[in-house]
Amino acid sequence: MAAVSQKLCLPKTKFPLRINPSVHEPAIQKAADFEGLYRWQRERCNAKGTFTLHDGPPYANGEPHIGHALNKVLKDIVVRYKVLRGYRIHHRPGWDCHGLPIELKACKDLRLRGASTLEIRRTAARYAWETIELQKDAFKRWGVLADWENPYFTMAPEFEANQIQVFREMFKKGCIYRGFKPVYWSPSSSTALAEAELEYRTHTSRAIYLRFPLATPTTVGASSDHRHQVSALVWTTTPWTLLSNRAVCYNPSHQYCVVRWRHSDGTEEMLLVGAERVDVLRGILSASGDDDLEVVSVVPGSSLAGVEYISPLEGGGDAGAKERRRPFLPGGHVAAAEGTGLVHTSPAHGFEDYSVGVAHGLDLECLVDGEGKFAAKVGGAYAGLSVLEAGTEAVISELRRSGLLVSESAHSHRYPYDWRTKKPIIIRATDQWFASVAALKAGAKAALAGVEMYPRTSVNRMLAMLDTRDDWCISRQRVWGVPIPVFYHKRTGDPLLTDESINHIGALVRQHGSGCWWELPVEKLLPPSMSAQADLYIRGSDTMDVWFDSGSSWASVLAESGYVADMYLEGSDQHRGWFQSSLLTSVAARGGAPYRRVVTHGFVLDGQGVKMSKSLGNVISPADVVEGKGFGTDVLRLWVASSDFTSDVSVSDGILRQTNEVLQKVRNTCRFALGNLGDYDHARHSVPYRELSALDRYALHLLSRYCSEAHIAYDSLNFSKICHLLVRLVPVDLSAFYFDVVKDRLYCESEGGRARRSTQTALHYVLGCLTKSLAPIAPHLAEEIALHYPFENGSVFKAGWDDCPEEWHQPSIAAEFGVIRSVRDITNKALDQARSDKVLRSSLEAQASLRTDSSDVSSVLTRHLCPNEASNEFALSDLLLVSQVGIGDMVGGERVGYCAEDRVVLHEGGECRVLAEVRRSSLCKCPRCWKFTSSSHDRLCDRCLKVVMCTQNSSL
Numbered sequence: 001m002a003a004v005s006q007k008l009c010l011p012k013t014k015f016p017l018r019i020n021p022s023v024h025e026p027a028i029q030k031a032a033d034f035e036g037l038y039r040w041q042r043e044r045c046n047a048k049g050t051f052t053l054h055d056g057p058p059y060a061n062g063e064p065h066i067g068h069a070l071n072k073v074l075k076d077i078v079v080r081y082k083v084l085r086g087y088r089i090h091h092r093p094g095w096d097c098h099g100l101p102i103e104l105k106a107c108k109d110l111r112l113r114g115a116s117t118l119e120i121r122r123t124a125a126r127y128a129w130e131t132i133e134l135q136k137d138a139f140k141r142w143g144v145l146a147d148w149e150n151p152y153f154t155m156a157p158e159f160e161a162n163q164i165q166v167f168r169e170m171f172k173k174g175c176i177y178r179g180f181k182p183v184y185w186s187p188s189s190s191t192a193l194a195e196a197e198l199e200y201r202t203h204t205s206r207a208i209y210l211r212f213p214l215a216t217p218t219t220v221g222a223s224s225d226h227r228h229q230v231s232a233l234v235w236t237t238t239p240w241t242l243l244s245n246r247a248v249c250y251n252p253s254h255q256y257c258v259v260r261w262r263h264s265d266g267t268e269e270m271l272l273v274g275a276e277r278v279d280v281l282r283g284i285l286s287a288s289g290d291d292d293l294e295v296v297s298v299v300p301g302s303s304l305a306g307v308e309y310i311s312p313l314e315g316g317g318d319a320g321a322k323e324r325r326r327p328f329l330p331g332g333h334v335a336a337a338e339g340t341g342l343v344h345t346s347p348a349h350g351f352e353d354y355s356v357g358v359a360h361g362l363d364l365e366c367l368v369d370g371e372g373k374f375a376a377k378v379g380g381a382y383a384g385l386s387v388l389e390a391g392t393e394a395v396i397s398e399l400r401r402s403g404l405l406v407s408e409s410a411h412s413h414r415y416p417y418d419w420r421t422k423k424p425i426i427i428r429a430t431d432q433w434f435a436s437v438a439a440l441k442a443g444a445k446a447a448l449a450g451v452e453m454y455p456r457t458s459v460n461r462m463l464a465m466l467d468t469r470d471d472w473c474i475s476r477q478r479v480w481g482v483p484i485p486v487f488y489h490k491r492t493g494d495p496l497l498t499d500e501s502i503n504h505i506g507a508l509v510r511q512h513g514s515g516c517w518w519e520l521p522v523e524k525l526l527p528p529s530m531s532a533q534a535d536l537y538i539r540g541s542d543t544m545d546v547w548f549d550s551g552s553s554w555a556s557v558l559a560e561s562g563y564v565a566d567m568y569l570e571g572s573d574q575h576r577g578w579f580q581s582s583l584l585t586s587v588a589a590r591g592g593a594p595y596r597r598v599v600t601h602g603f604v605l606d607g608q609g610v611k612m613s614k615s616l617g618n619v620i621s622p623a624d625v626v627e628g629k630g631f632g633t634d635v636l637r638l639w640v641a642s643s644d645f646t647s648d649v650s651v652s653d654g655i656l657r658q659t660n661e662v663l664q665k666v667r668n669t670c671r672f673a674l675g676n677l678g679d680y681d682h683a684r685h686s687v688p689y690r691e692l693s694a695l696d697r698y699a700l701h702l703l704s705r706y707c708s709e710a711h712i713a714y715d716s717l718n719f720s721k722i723c724h725l726l727v728r729l730v731p732v733d734l735s736a737f738y739f740d741v742v743k744d745r746l747y748c749e750s751e752g753g754r755a756r757r758s759t760q761t762a763l764h765y766v767l768g769c770l771t772k773s774l775a776p777i778a779p780h781l782a783e784e785i786a787l788h789y790p791f792e793n794g795s796v797f798k799a800g801w802d803d804c805p806e807e808w809h810q811p812s813i814a815a816e817f818g819v820i821r822s823v824r825d826i827t828n829k830a831l832d833q834a835r836s837d838k839v840l841r842s843s844l845e846a847q848a849s850l851r852t853d854s855s856d857v858s859s860v861l862t863r864h865l866c867p868n869e870a871s872n873e874f875a876l877s878d879l880l881l882v883s884q885v886g887i888g889d890m891v892g893g894e895r896v897g898y899c900a901e902d903r904v905v906l907h908e909g910g911e912c913r914v915l916a917e918v919r920r921s922s923l924c925k926c927p928r929c930w931k932f933t934s935s936s937h938d939r940l941c942d943r944c945l946k947v948v949m950c951t952q953n954s955s956l
Contacts, residue, residue: 007928007947007948007951008747008748008928009676009679009746009747009748009749009751009756010747011672011674011675011676011678011746012675012678012679013671013674013675013678013788014788015670015671015674015675015784015785015788017667017668017671018664018667019632019784020630021626021630021631021632021633021634021635021780022626022627022630022632024780024784025141025143025632025633025634025780026141028780028783028784028787029140029143029780031783031787032783032784032786032787032794032795033795034140034143034145034779034783035140035148037083037145037795037797037798038091038145038146038147038148038149039149040798041083041088041089041797042088042090042147044088046086047086047087047088048085048086048087049087049088050087050088050089050090050561051079051082051087051088051089051090051566051567052089052090052091052558052560052561052564052565052566052567053075053078053079053089053090053091053565053566053567053568053569054092054553054554054557054558054565054567054568054594054595055075055091055092055093055094055146055557056071056094056550056568056569056570056574056578057094057095057096057152057154057550057553058071058095058096058135059095059096059099059101060095060096060097060102060127060128060129060131060132060135060153061099061101061102061105061127061128061131062131063134063135063138063621063623064134064135064138064139064622064623065619065621065622066604066612066619066620066621066622066625066651067571067603067604068135068138068139068622069142069622069625069636069640070601070604070640070643070645070649071569071570071571071601072139072142072144073142073144073636073637073640073641074569074599074601074640074645074719075091075144075569076142076143076144076145076146076637076776077637077640077641077714077719077776077777078567078569078717078776079091079145079146080145080775080776080779080797081714081776083145083797084772084775084776084796084797084800084801085800085801086800089145090147090560090561091145091146091147092146092147092150092151092152092557093136093139093144093146093147093148093151093152094151094152094153094154094553094557095128095132095135095151095152095153095154096154096546096549096550097125097128097132097153097154097155097549098154098155098480098481098482098543098546098549099478099480099481099546099549100189100191100420100476100478100480101420102124102127102128102480103120103124103478103479103480104189104420105124105127106120106121106123106124106127106480107120109123109127110123117479117518118515118518118519120479120480121479121480121515121518124480125155128153128155132153136148136151138622138623141626141633142622142626142633142636142637143633143637143779143780145779152553152556152557154482154546154549154550154553155513155514156513157509157510157511157512157513157514158510158556159553159556160482160509160510160513160514161506161507161509161510162552162555162556163482163544163548163549163552163555163556164482164485164502164505164506164509165506165555166552166555166585166588166589167484167485167502167544167548167552168499168502168503168506169588169589169590170435170585170588170589171497171499171502172499173588174436174439175435175436175439175440175588176433176434176435176436176474176497177433177434177436178431178432178433178434178486178495179431179432179434179471180364180429180430180431180432181354181429181430181432181434181471181473182347182348182349182350182351182353182354182427182428182429183427183428183429183430183432183473184197184198184416184425184427184473185370185372185425185426185427185428185430186418186421186423186425187370187371187372187373187386187387187388187423187425187426188372188418188421188423189418189420189421190370190371190477191370191476191477191478192430192432192473192475192476192477193418193425193473194472194473194474194545194547195469195576196547196573196574196576196577196580196581197418197419197420197547198416198417198418198419198425199416199417199419200414200415200416200417201414201415201417202412202413202414202415203412203413203414203415203417203424204410204411204412205237205238205410205411205413205415206237206239206392206396206408206410206411207235207236207237207408207409207410207411208235208236208239208396208399208405208406208407208408208409209233209234209235209284209340209405209406209407210233210234210236210242210312210399210404210405210406211231211232211233211234211271211312211403211404211405211406212231212232212233212234212248212309212310212311212312212342212344212404213229213230213231213309213310213312213404214229214230214231214232214272214307214308214309214310215308215309215310215325216306216307216308229269229270230258230270230271230272231269231270231271231272231309232248232271232272232273232309232328232340232342233271233272233273233281233340233342233406234248234339234340234342234343234344235339235340236339236344237411237413238346238349239392239395239396239399240368240374240387240388240391240392240395241344241346241349241350241387242311242312242313242344242346242395242399243313243367243374243378243382243395244346244347244348244349244365244366244367244368245311245312245313245326245344245345245346246311246326246345246346246347246357246362246363247326247327247328247329247345247356247357247360247362248309248326248327248328248329248342248343248344248345249328249329249330249331249333249334249342249343249345249356250301250304250328250329250330250331250334250341250342250343251301251330251331251332251334251335251336251341252300252301252302252304252305252330253301254274254275254276254301254334254336254341255274255275255276255298255299255300255301256272256273256274256275256298256299256300256301256303256304256341256342257272257273257274257275257278257295257296257297257298257299258270258271258272258295258296258297258299259271259273259278259281259293259294259295259296260293260294260296261285261292261293262292262293262294263292270296272342273340273341273342274336274340274341274342275298275336275341276336276337276341277336277339277340277341278293278295281293281340284407285407301330304328305328305330306327306328307327307328308325308326308327308328309325309326309328310324310325310326311324311325311326312399312402312404313395313398313399314380327360329345329356329360331343331345331352331356333352345357345362347362347363347364347429348364348365348366348367348368348428348429349366349368349426349427349428349429350427351427354429364429366428366429366430368387368426368428370430370477371386372386372387372388372426372428373385373386373387373391374387374391381394382394382395387426388424388426396408432473432474432475432542433473433474433475433484433486433542434471434472434473434474434475435471435472435474435548435584435588436470436471436472437466437469437470437471437472437584438470438471440584440587440588441466441467441470443587443588443591444466444583444584444587445463445466447583447586447587447592447593448462448463448583448593450593450596451593451595451596451597451598452596452597452598453597453598453600454597454598454599454600454646454717455600455646458572458575458598458600461572461575461576462575462579462580462583462598465575465576465580466580472545472581472584473545474544474545474548475542475543475544475545476542476543476544476545476546477541477542478543479518479541479543480543481514481543481544481546481549482509482514482543482544482548482549483505483514483517483518483539483540483542483543483544484540484542484543484544485497485501485502485505485506485517485540486540486542487501487522487525487526487537487538487539487540488537488538488540489536489537490536490537490538491536495540496530496537498527500527500529501526501527501530503527504525504526504527504528505517505525508520508524508525517539518539521534522534522537522538522539525539547577547578547581548581548585550578550581550582551578551580551581551582551584551585552582552585552589553582554582554585554586554594555585555589558594563586563590563594564592564593564594564595564596565594565595565596566595566596566597567595567596567597567598567599568582568594568595568597568598568599569598569599569600569601570599570600570601571600571601571602571603572600572601572602572603573603574600575600579598579600582594582595599717600646601645601646601649602645602646602647602648602649603648603649604648604649604650604651605648605649605650605651606618606620606650606651606652607650607651607652607653607654607655608650608652609648609650620651620652620653622636625656629653629656631656631659631660632780633780634663634777634778634779634780634781635656635659635660635663636656637777637778637779638659638662638663638723638777638778639651639655639656639659640719641719641720641722641723641777642659642662642719642720642723643720644720645719645720662723662726662727663778663781665730665731665735666726666730666770666774666778666781667781668735669730669734669735669739669770670767670770670771670781670785672735672739673763673766673767673770674767674785674788674789676746676760676763677760677763677764677767677789679751680757680760680763680764682761682764685752685757685760685761686757686761686764687754687757687758687761687872689805689807689808691754691758691872692758692761692762692872693755693758693759693871693872693873693874694813694816694817694864694873694874695738695741695742695759695817695873695874695879696742696758696759696761696762696872697762697808697810697813698738698810698813698814698816698817699733699734699738699762699766700762700765700804700808700810701808701809701810701811701813701814702729702733702738702814703729703765703766703769703770703804703808704804704805704808704809705809705814706725706728706729706769706773707769707773707801707803707804708803708804709721709725710722710725710773711803713725714776719777722773722777723777726773726774729770730770734766737821737824740881741874741878741879741881742759742763744878744929744931745759745874745878746759746760746763747929748928748929748943748944748947749947750947750950750951751951753947754872755872758872767785767789768791768799769801769804771785771786771791771796772796772799772800772801773801775796775797775801779797782796783795783796786799815907816860818907819857819860819861819904819906819907820860820861820864820876820879822902822904822905822914823850823857823861823880823904823914823916824879824880824881825902826900826901826902826904826914826915826916827848827850827880827882827900827916827918828843829900829902829916830848830897830898830899830900830916830917830918831843831846831882831898831918833898833900834846834897834898834918834919834920837898839898839920840918840920842930843880843881843882844881844882844883844925844930844931844932845883845920845921845925845932846882846883846918846919846920846921846932847882847883847884847885847886847918847919847920847921847922847932848877848880848882848884848885848886848916848917848918849885849886849887849888849897849916849917849918850885850886850887850888850914850915850916850917851887851888851889851890851914851915851917852887852889852890852904852912852913852914852915853889853890853912853913854904854906854912854913854914856906856912857904857906857912857914858887861876861885861887862887864876864879865885865887882918882921883921883923883931883932883933884921884923884932884933890913890915895917896917896919897917897918897919898917898918898919899915899916899917900915900916901913901914901915901916902914923935924936924937924939925937926939926940926941926944927940928940928941928944928948929941929943929944
């Protein structure tokens, strides 16, 4: 028997069944020259075209997390596919290096709040460089194809200088201005924040209802009972802002009521509220048992014009009730269904409040300092108290003492937090530098009309955010960043900002880096024409918002492509971040969008759909996936590809194990092909398409369909569809059918025979197309295959991936084999019964009898029943994996074996009945091929005898 087995063409390959990714993947990267591939594709002269993906710079702070992996792998799949399709790609990796988190790290390392600006900047730069190296190593370990020899950094002098030139262009066009306006302010960071630097959390505020005594009650309602003082009832969740109260707003189009509130002790008072809020107010007051409300009069909102009230608290120099008289003012922002229909207005602490204040000339003074505490000028017991904590308590206590507090409750709502310190923010008016979104809005919308957004609905988010935004606060009260190049007159405080001064600073930054703003004397920083006036000016201390840094990256990275990228691809939070800041700066500076296509992905959640958090212990690190758990990079990448990235995606050990199983099945399939191509040289052994067997042509039809659908899926960024296609092709079409059938031919036919070479030819194409389709997602596996079965130019990416030949698409062959596979499924059901009863162990022990009521099906089966011995065709018994097959009519015939019957759907429509009956073969097992086609147990079957004799003769 050993002699017989030696005459078999058994698979031979050094391609391992399993690998240790921690060892093998880095070795594959080196052997396949992963880093050299980028240089090669940039230098090739026969590219179909160019493709630019602009890398949104990750923040140079902290270790790479699973969100980085999702983002970087998605980008890499895109660019690797483009390389395969013959494009020259431009993908320059970058890092966002400035900003508060890095500055805080620097201050922590220095352990000195009084460290000099230059010390902080040097320490911050060192930390950023260290983090960049850490992240870069991880990204390269993930197989990311990029211009690693020429990355960009927002702290590089060239980048900073280009950023200042973008600022200059925006200034020249009137888009940059300085103003005293409310901004999002972080007391924990002592700086202004952009909207993109906020995260919204569930927050519990101390909400209060309080009285605002009217100073002119007789003007409210002709039928009012004026024996009692009328008070406006107001609700607020920010009691601390009452010290800056300057008005109460009403809506002129709403109705208002004066209600009599009878207390349980027999006293009563008159309150002014919105008509639609009376029932709500009654419900709130019922908790105290004082819900006896009677509507005395109803008045239109317009009648409140000219009414005044006494502000409930003294603050900022107020002295007595006369000085605290405040107006009722109309406001379209006042909603009838919220609060009491009357809105306490503090222009220094609200955007709508500010608009009202400017329109009516109210005092805009801010009484809160940069640390979120009441300023000294507030006086009394309030000065120095944190407005969100002790200051709120002090205000409520005073209202309670003065009898103006009606009720207090805990109010849970979404509230903005500083995304870095995770502390609540406040709205605070202060002098800041702004970019006018209002001036850019029309141009930005027009530019977006020419941008393809994926998913398409994301354009609505961009437009909505533009509609609700008029200004972009671009100044930050930090030192680690690019300076706003402005000087201030020492005496007047007037800013000095001219085209000449900005251009001069830009040139200095290009030469020395942005640190020169703090290192050089003012006379050097001023343009030569003004250096003699250096004693009159001081340099500004604000730096630019980091979103301005990254938002102007197109100016440094996209010159080669005309300052427009083919694609931006980032998380969905970037609609209000990088996507928007890039759009605004590009529209302002050059009149158009910096991208043709914008792609967004969701966030990563755990297996239960819960946001990852260290406190919950559900964080999965990509380093742990790749190295710790031993899944390797390709499993990480396949997880990314198999996820619907347009929404939030989940990851867990269970999901990764399932992904690993899929990849292992693909690996086993490729190993089968490699093992059976060990003696095959395509240049010498390939069989022309028209001479291939029908089964081999069917395999190429399946391959053609798969590749066509895979190309469409890649082009449409539907990577999860590719994974679904793989699951259909590999285990179902290949392993369970095609490979199952051709094993006998590959192992038992003559090594150089036409029949075996036919299948090897098809197998060559299967391996090639499967490897190429996998390459963008699992480049390590693809290049490992190429190392064992070299492609043109070595790397699979250098070989390219063209469309399959049109002749491979054969619907008629597909229809025929669709019938055969359906009949095979029915036959397998009968075989399973026989195996279950221990009558059969192997399907090759069986002979099958097929019956059908369809002449078309009978004709298909008959054509494959006994093919010409000289042809390459497979017999029906081979296709069904039994030793003999007979075909009969559905009517008549005794059933003596195990039977299964089912319906077969026909290609033209309709269906027919097929019955399969199996029983043990009457012939003996061939000791070489194991088919039951031999006349005796110790004799080879005729086919095997012929092959062995030919082999022996050829060796003589």
